[in-house]
Amino acid sequence: GAVVSQHPSRVICKSGTSVKIECRSLDFQATTMFWYRQFPKQSLMLMATSNEGSKATYEQGVEKDKFLINHASLTLSTLTVTSAHPEDSSFYICSAPSGGVTQYFGPGTRLLVL
Amino acid sequence: LAKTTQPISMDSYEGQEVNITCSHNNIATNDYITWYQQFPSQGPRFIIQGYKTKVTNEVASLFIPADRKSSTLSLPRVSLSDTAVYYCLVGGSQGNLIFGKGTKLSVKP
Numbered sequence: 775g776a777v778v779s780q781h782p783s784r785v786i787c788k789s790g791t792s793v794k795i796e797c798r799s800l801d802f803q804a805t806t807m808f809w810y811r812q813f814p815k816q817s818l819m820l821m822a823t824s825n826e827g828s829k830a831t832y833e834q835g836v837e838k839d840k841f842l843i844n845h846a847s848l849t850l851s852t853l854t855v856t857s858a859h860p861e862d863s864s865f866y867i868c869s870a871p872s873g874g875v876t877q878y879f880g881p882g883t884r885l886l887v888l
Numbered sequence: 889l890a891k892t893t894q895p896i897s898m899d900s901y902e903g904q905e906v907n908i909t910c911s912h913n914n915i916a917t918n919d920y921i922t923w924y925q926q927f928p929s930q931g932p933r934f935i936i937q938g939y940k941t942k943v944t945n946e947v948a949s950l951f952i953p954a955d956r957k958s959s960t961l962s963l964p965r966v967s968l969s970d971t972a973v974y975y976c977l978v979g980g981s982q983g984n985l986i987f988g989k990g991t992k993l994s995v996k997p
Contacts (some may be wrong), residue, residue, distance in 0.1 A: 775934055808984055817975070818932070818987040869985075871980045875920045877985055879931035 775871035780880035785859055788888055795853045795883045797824075797868030803848035804870035808877070809841075812865040824851040824868075853884050859888040898985045903951075908991050910976030913957045918980040921952060921959045923937040926973045926990070933969075933985045936961065971995045 777800040788813040797807055800806050800879050805826045810818040820830045821842055830843035840862075855862055869879045876882075912921065922969040924932035924961045936943055938950040940961070940970050949962040963970060975990040 778931075810987075817989050820984055820986060823984055866927065869931075875936055875980060876922065876934065877987075878981075879924070879935060882929065882931045884929065 775876075776800075776870070776878040778868065778878045778880040780866075780868060782883060783881065784886075786886045789859050790857055792854055792856045793858055793885060795855070795866055795881040795885075797851045797853070797870070797880055798875050798881040799849045799870045799872070799878075802870075802872045803823060804851075804872070807845065807868055807870045808854050809843065809851075810867045810869065812867060812882075818867060821853075824853075826851075848854075855869050855885065858885070859885045863865065863887045891991070892978055892988045894974075894976055894988060894991045896989060897994065899965055899994050901996050902967055903965050906966050906970075906979045906993060907960045908963075908974055908976075908993070909958060910961070910977070911958045912978045915956050915978050916980065917985065918919075919978045920980065921950065922958075922977050922979070922985075923948070923950065923959075924975045924977065925970075926975065932975060966993075966995045968995050968997060 779798045781796045807824040809821045821836045822830045823877045824830050824843045824845040826845040844849045848862045855874045869877045923935040926932045931955040934948045936948045943950045951960040956966040962989045971991050977985045
């Protein structure tokens, strides 16, 4: 299957700083990528849709000014958590569709804000 | 987007066949059914996808009745390493998937 990578795999930062998470499709191109957040013992929650060449679309309740998304190329989307706070600590996962309707997920990024 | 309903948890023993059923009563005509496996602190891993009837690959089978309002993931001869959360998702070409709570499968020796 298609491969999606994320970097970093885990990050610890101080409250008030910004953190950038990269999502790459390694062996295919993706005009659209998706960002999810997962809290402990909960399911994945869709945060936003990243669109190459245009603005991201955000799910209801997700602050677009706090979670900045840039789809710089057909293989790279970045999520920047601005002015991070402890409540932003979570597991962030991206996905990209390949072959039409099949989504492939990255390994996830564990964010801990102190 | 179609909502899915799965059992919250299931228990099994090594070597048994496990069947997890998912209900998706309002599935749309162009929706596919996809199952994912997730281990703790990892991203979901694609298991199998289908549109109708039966699909089989090297790890699982997917049974979809004619009305497509449900589907069953079948895992043959599970092992301890199959202990994970299994998600059934329904979606089309627009790509964005809405996750339900999933089924936590526990395989015991």
